[in-house]
Amino acid sequence: xxxxxxxxxxxxxxxxxxxxxxxxxxxxxxxxxxxxxxxxxxxxxxxxxxxxxxxxxxxxxxxxxxxxxxxxxxxxxxxxxxxxxxxxxxxxxxxxxxxxxxxxxxxxxxxxxxxxxxxxxxxxxxxxxxxxxxxxxxx
Amino acid sequence: xxxxxxxxxxxxxxxxxxxxxxxxxxxxxxxxxxxxxxxxxxxxxxxxxxxxxxxxxxxxxxxxxxxxxxxxxxxxxxxxxxxxxxxxxxxxxxxxxxxxxxxxxxxxxxxxxxxxxxxxxxxxxxxxxxxxxxxxxxx
DNA sequence: ATATATGCAAACGATTTGCCACTAA
DNA sequence: TTAGTGGCAAATCGTTTGCATATAT
Numbered sequence: 001x002x003x004x005x006x007x008x009x010x011x012x013x014x015x016x017x018x019x020x021x022x023x024x025x026x027x028x029x030x031x032x033x034x035x036x037x038x039x040x041x042x043x044x045x046x047x048x049x050x051x052x053x054x055x056x057x058x059x060x061x062x063x064x065x066x067x068x069x070x071x072x073x074x075x076x077x078x079x080x081x082x083x084x085x086x087x088x089x090x091x092x093x094x095x096x097x098x099x100x101x102x103x104x105x106x107x108x109x110x111x112x113x114x115x116x117x118x119x120x121x122x123x124x125x126x127x128x129x130x131x132x133x134x135x136x137x138x139x
Numbered sequence: 140x141x142x143x144x145x146x147x148x149x150x151x152x153x154x155x156x157x158x159x160x161x162x163x164x165x166x167x168x169x170x171x172x173x174x175x176x177x178x179x180x181x182x183x184x185x186x187x188x189x190x191x192x193x194x195x196x197x198x199x200x201x202x203x204x205x206x207x208x209x210x211x212x213x214x215x216x217x218x219x220x221x222x223x224x225x226x227x228x229x230x231x232x233x234x235x236x237x238x239x240x241x242x243x244x245x246x247x248x249x250x251x252x253x254x255x256x257x258x259x260x261x262x263x264x265x266x267x268x269x270x271x272x273x274x275x276x277x278x
Numbered sequence: 279a280t281a282t283a284t285g286c287a288a289a290c291g292a293t294t295t296g297c298c299a300c301t302a303a
Numbered sequence: 304t305t306a307g308t309g310g311c312a313a314a315t316c317g318t319t320t321g322c323a324t325a326t327a328t
Contacts, residue, residue: 005302005307026293041310046293048308064201066318067292080246093241099255104231107219110257116238118249144282144327165317180285185318187283205293206317284325294315301308 004051012036013048017058018072023079023088025067061088063115076111082120091116143190151175152187156197157211162218162227164206200227202254215250221259230255 004010016032017024024032030045049070052058059071063081069088071079080091100109143149155171156163163171169184188209191197198210202220208227210218219230239248 003303003307007302007308009309039310041312043294043311044309047295050294060203062201062203064199080244083249091246092243093238094243095241097236097238097241099232099236102232102234102236103255104233105219107230107255107259108257108263109255110222112253112255114251114253116242116246116248116251118247120246124247142282142328146283146327148284178285180287182286182319183284186320189319280326280328282325282327284323286322288319288321290317290319292316292318294313296313297311299309301305303305303307 004055009033009037009040009044010048010051012040013045014052014057017049017052017070020072021090023061023069023071025069027067029070063088078114078116080116080118080120082123083117084119084123087120087122089120143194148172148176148179148183149187149190151179152184153191153196156188156191156209159211160229162200162208162210164208166206168209202227217253217255219255219257219259221262222256223258223262226259226261228259 012033013029016029022028026046026049027042029049030040030042033040033045049058049060053060053070056074059074061069061071061079063069063079073090078091078093080089081087082089097114099112103109151172152168155168161167165185165188166181168188169179169181172179172184188197188199192199192209195213198213200208200210200218202208202218212229217230217232219228220226221228236253238251242248
């Protein structure tokens with residue numbers, strides 16, 4: 001294992017991810033970082049995002065998309081993904097799901113990932129355009 | 140919408156995905172397909188896998204990995220991912236999770252994705268090698 | 279007959295990596 | 304001082320696509 005150095009770049013990247021609730025992509029973090037540090041490179045952003053994930057400081061998400069999103073909140077929590085506008089928000093349950101007691105096989109659940117899909121409040125009303133499924137069912 | 144032709148390639152690819160419970164990757168399907176049809180192309184495999192997903196004949200999964208896996212069972216069900224050997228198996232619950240009644244916000248859940256992580260039965264005992272986290276924490 | 283699918287190879291986009299200079303410890 | 308890190312550009316890898324040909328319907 002390597003010992004981490006707290007460089008300006010790493011500090012900045014962590015601050016950016018922690019400062020937003022928008023569950024940003026690596027490229028969004030890169031664009032933000034460049035405002036503060038114009039010469040920062042995309043490779044550095046990727047490297048540090050990975051390091052921060054491994055350190056447990058942030059969390060990596062990925063929703064079938066071809067790219068990852070990052071979450072400044074490393075605690076296990078759930079996400080709601082709007083299938084119209086792709087926005088990702090946090091979502092909570094009234095009670096713990098308690099999956100371990102409900103699972104049929106006697107396997108030990110160490111952790112799990114749950115993502116909820118639907119229309120967010122903004123897209124709820126405007127369910128017009130027939131965009132029931134925004135995927136590539138076109139042509 | 141386009142009308143689908145039932146080509147030999149599409150039939151073969153569907154049969155391959157349906158015939159296994161190993162939740163194969165596109166490349167695994169390609170390798171299998173080549174045994175039957177040596178000149179089939181990887182592009183055709185990808186194209187047909189996508190078509191079959193859109194038709195609802197199979198399901199696309201993706202677990203943080205950089206690549207997708209496919210599942211011959213298109214019905215909504217849950218997966219157990221072994222964090223040691225990466226194997227993906229189906230998993231069931233004794234009772235429905237009933238997320239809609241437990242969610243705090245009054246959003247409507249249209250569908251959800253849940254993945255369970257832990258050690259499969261084979262890797263359970265052999266939790267030796269300190270491979271608690273098989274990721275890239277090496278070097 | 280003809281629109282859709284194929285094989286092939288080149289393109290793509292997100293992410294990773296090799297290299298050498300730099301800098302935090 | 305020195306091992307980890309940054310910047311840069313090239314490489315990688317899964318996946319997609321353009322194009323001319325083949326084939327289901």
